[in-house]
Amino acid sequence: MKSDIRVCSAWETEHERPVYSLGDTCPECGSPTANSAPAPFSPEDPYGEYRRALKRSDRE
DSSP: OOOSOEEETTHHHHOSSOOEESSSBOTTTOOBEEEOSOOSOOTTOTTHHHHHHHHHHHHO
16 A cells, blocks of 8 residues: 655755655655655564464454
C-alpha cells in the first residue's frame, strides 16, 4: 500500500525539519519527494517464524 503523504528526499540538507507534501516535488526546494511510510515488514525478520506460528495456533 502506497502512502499519499510524501517527504522531501533532501530535507536533511535543505531544511531544518522534514517537509511533507502530497505531490512529487518538494514545495519549498523542488527536490523529488519520497514515500514517508516505513516498510510494513523486513524480509530478515528474526521473529517472523514465531509470529506466524502463533497466528496459526490462534486460528485453531
